Amino acid sequence: MSWQLGAPAAVGAAFLLLPLLALVTRAPWRSLPEHLSEPAIQTSLRLSLVCATAAAGTAILLGVPLAWVLARSRARGIGLIRALVTVPLVLPPVVGGVALLKAFGRNGLLGRWLDEAFGVTLPFTTTGVIVAETFVAMPFLVLAMEGAFRSIDPGLEEAATTLGASRWFAFTRVSLPSALPGLLAGSLLAWARALGEFGATITFAGNSPGRTTTMPISVYLAMERDPDAAVSLALVLLMTAVIVLVALRGRWLTT
């Protein structure tokens, strides 16, 4: 290992680890249980967990078929569609929130129709939080699954269909089980991403305790009210992230 590689690598690792170390060492460990048992915090924690799980679930229901189409279709514009559905990955979250407002807000493209026809409004509701989180988290799942589907030997699926299996049967009994590691990795990533979303949720769903105040918003509010409480909450989110990544053990970068 040459020093030209080792030294910057060490600096890079130190740079990424230092903030996390600082958070852990500067955390008010003694008052941690007290902060975490505040009713407002418990409510936002519960809301965050529920919404992130619902968002990951929606991402799976919609993202797995989408990933399948992207992996198997040979249509002309498929590359463009793939690029577009991964835009939320690099879009600044607040921009995502603004775009969601323009689409699903009360005066939005689809939102206006939803409001007039069904009286359904998404902004400022818990459903709105789930919509915003799904928007930012689904691309993770789609990418992971597409990679997983691509790496399945197409001969397996062909064999299934020549032996009389329907397309759906072949998908559920052959393709999906083969892509299971990708599904697990993608779902965990999508869940973690949904849990940590701030910009899109606060812009689209707003901030209302019990209904739309998620953990990241609670951390932001706590920074202005009681910085110690903010660090305690930040620790919870950090621990969650660490657990998810350790569980994945680096297997989320699909070939």
Place this chain on the structure above:
Amino acid sequence: MRRTSLSLSVAYSVAGVALLAGCGGSSGQTSSTGSTSTTSSASSSDTSAATSSTTAAGATGSITVLAAASLTESFTTIANDFEAAHPGSTVTLSFGPSSGLATQVVNGAPADVFAAASTKTMGTVVDAGYASGPTNFATNSMTIVVPTKNPAKVDSLDDLTNPDTLVAVCQAEVPCGAAAATVFGNAGLTVKPVSEEADVKAVLTKVSLGEVDAGIVYVTDAKAAASDVTAIAIPAADNATTKYPIAAISKAPNPALAKEFVAYVLSDAGQAVLAQAGFAAP
């Protein structure tokens, strides 16, 4: 690389990063909160980002002013006028919720002047030792704003208690949120907002976009956004006022120019701009 050399390398690198972090930030640029504040630079064409220096004609150089979001329009004008009156000076403005800005100052943001929308948020900075001797330079009061089409037909405070009316206010820690709570308390009403926004301009945006039916903002914000929203007055008996203090920050990079800016805001010229925007006298 052997194990011992690698760990030595890491140790040196961590020390190096710590050293670099220690001698950071000597220029007068701002750090602003991610999604809530806007930064605008009202600099004239022939100025450079030089550090402080005092000449016989007055201080020059650049300063950073952290100001409450409700001061956006008036302080932009004041900063432009100040630079014209003090050739060679640059004023960089950073707007946001007063509580968020106070947190920035207390965490060491390199700012020269802090103008808050409440004495409470200024108190946070003074108590932490980052400013002393704040002076009140304006007063503001609240108003209801509705989208121009007023879909929920709101015409008084009482209408805000209607469960079908979507109301947005500022977060309770932000001065305009505290003032909104005072207004509702004075009127004896229980209002359940659908959203508590990060600063007053965010409330204004939600109203002007038509996403909510009504919001509580400052009268100055309603005046500034007269083309996007309609204001509905709150009876004086129920209304809440808030005082705006300004102070130079203690360990400011450019204390001389900071002092002059504070003096300018308090002068007739500065007060005229504020009065024009709809602020009341301090």
